[in-house]
Amino acid sequence: MGEPILFLLILFIIGFIAKNQSLMIAVAILLIIKMVGMGEKWLPIVHEKGIHWGVTVITIAVLAPIATGEIGFxxxxxxxxxxxxxxALLSGIFVALVAKGGVTLLATDPHMTAALVFGTIIAVSLFHGVAVGPLIGAGIAYMVMKVIEYF
Known part of the structure; x- marks a missing residue:
């Protein structure tokens, strides 16, 4: 068993213990892609475009109440x-701007993902936090790093 598979299995177990369904699903999908021999073809595409796909899915979820007529003018x-x-409006603007920095950070420094995932797992499992995903965490990290660079 190679290191990537072992690492993913450990993440799956941690996700299970932490009751982080998103992490378990993500790891399961990656394991399936690797185990069926499609890793070399699909993983670079997922790595390159996955964040943008995720943002699109989240945007669809946010806009769904408008499409159903639940929210209108x-x-x-x-x-x-x-x-x-x-x-709430100002918070939404702030979070979207923070997440934008997260996209930039994850695109330019993808190894940050591991630290962000572990931070999320620790918060969920030990402090009963809510897993908001690596994007907002990366955005906050990006903002902090920019502040540090400034000084």
Whole structure:
């Protein structure tokens, strides 16, 4: 058994212990790709385009209530009449900008993914945190690194 398979199996076990379904599914898919002999063909494509695919899927999920009619102009206008909605709006803008930095960091420094995954696993398993994924974590790391570079 090669190191990549062993590493993925360990991550799967950690995901299972931490009850991180997303991690388990991701690892299972990668293991299947490797075990059926498609790793050399598919893994470079997933590595190159996977983050963008994920962002697209998340965007679809966020826009789904608009497509179903659950959220429309009326709800948007009504919601913007409360302070909470304005805070949510600004938070959404902030998080999207932070995540943008995460895309940049993961694209230019992909080994950060391992540290981000381990950080997420630690937070979920030990502190009952919520796995928000490596993108926002990378965005925060990117912001901190830029602040450090500034000084």
């Amino acid at each position: 009326r709800q948007l206008i009504a919601s913007l009449q409360s302070l909470s909605a304005w805070i």
